[in-house]
Amino acid sequence: MxxxxxxxxxxxxxxxxxxxxxxxxxxxxxxEYFCxxxxxxxxxxxxxxxxxxxxxxxxxxxxxxxxxxxxxxxxxxxxxxxxxxxxxxxxxxxxxIVTARGLAKMVEKYKRGDFGRCPRVLCQSQSLLPVGLIDVPYEKSVKLYCGRCEDLYSPKSSRHGSIDGAYFGTTFPHLLYLVYPTLIPPKTGPPADGPASANNTGEGKGGRRRGREEVPDAVGGMSGEGGGEGISTASVALKAERYRPRIYGFQLNETAKLQRWQEAMRDRQVARLEELEERG
Structure with a gap:
């Protein structure tokens, strides 16, 4: 397909x-994503x-x-x-794009916001980077990675959404941040690639972004249908998938450590939720 x-x-x-x-x-x-x-x-x-x-x-x-x-x-x-x-x-x-000259060209596009910006409100319009979920062509389409919330999003445009993820590979965004550590987004405050006020992002009061870049859709997310009745919170938490950044197939050491700790905390919370649900 x-x-x-x-x-x-x-x-x-x-x-x-x-x-x-x-x-x-x-x-x-x-x-437009290509250089x-x-x-x-x-x-x-x-x-x-x-x-x-x-x-x-x-x-x-x-x-x-x-x-x-x-x-x-x-x-x-x-x-x-x-x-x-x-x-x-x-x-x-x-x-x-994983060579020194290729990375430099992609950094220019990243700073211009050519790949779009994160739709998550607390990421304050952080610039996104294209990434593949697999390096084999004709398997998965390209996704957009936010270095601030460390999550993936689908391009809003169907033209961009049909680009093969193998044309960017699984390594690119994480290698870029490794080579250009000053571009690593802060977890709080305005993004590293510029202030995210309504004046420079094209947002008005109560309005959506209006700029050259398109707001992408989240890859995951929970449906608003059904109101959550009869759904086990613990089972939903266990099914939640997390994106794992990799460079040439290897997980990033510090990121992997943090994710293992976060998953251990999640398992503890799930155990508590299961216990509360059993009592209820």
Whole structure:
């Protein structure tokens, strides 16, 4: 289903023609989360190791991305080749944004709020970062990570919501905070990327955000239906999932310690709730 959604993304019109395939791709609607990958990174075959097994028509797709594809071949494989070129660029992009130069480019987008801002009121419009839940393509769509509440959200726009999470990977946001510790959001007060007053976030009294970035939806959350009658609070608490930040598959040491402590506290509270429910 995600595969089909990726194919259905608007590819722009002839009037949107750009001088290079990459500039055309980046200017297409729905691709605002992506940054430009340096050409020398793409041309270094070492950086692309293993991608030939992930992408059909790998050689032709790479030639299309680097604007070296023969016109006759491009006409014959126009439809399928464009899809494969998007997949290849996305997988290259995931590798690029965890390099020093790639991180620097993504920091600029992060500071501008290009990925949106956290909808949680107490996060005071903290800028979000894109993250994948798995590094395998066509499995999970991209999510948005808030470094302040440490939770995940779905993009508000359906165009952004159909982007494959593998194009950003599971490592990116946490490596960015590791490399740029001054950007780690504080848990209280205004966010590190700027004050969050109504004047600069586009909010009015009693109004919603009105800015270039869209307010995302929470990934999780409890339904407001039913009024909570007959629901065991303890069972709900046990089913609650927590996002675990990882860098190259490994949990962050300090974060993992904190989460283990928090889960131990949760287990104690659940035990108390179960005891109270049994008495009631």
């Amino acid at each position: 995600l595969h089909r959604a990726v194919e259905d993304i608007s590819t722009g019109s002839d009037s949107d023609y750009s001088s290079t395939w990459i500039s055309w791709f980046l200017s297409s609607k729905g691709n 430009e990958v340096d050409e020398d990174f793409i041309l270094d075959r070492f950086n692309l190791t293993g991608l030939n097994n992930e992408v059909a028509n790998y050689a032709q797709a790479l030639d299309l991305i680097t604007d070296q594809l023969d016109d006759e071949v491009q006409d014959e494989l126009r439809g399928s080749l464009d899809v494969q070129a998007r997949l290849l660029y996305g997988l290259i992009h995931a590798r690029w």
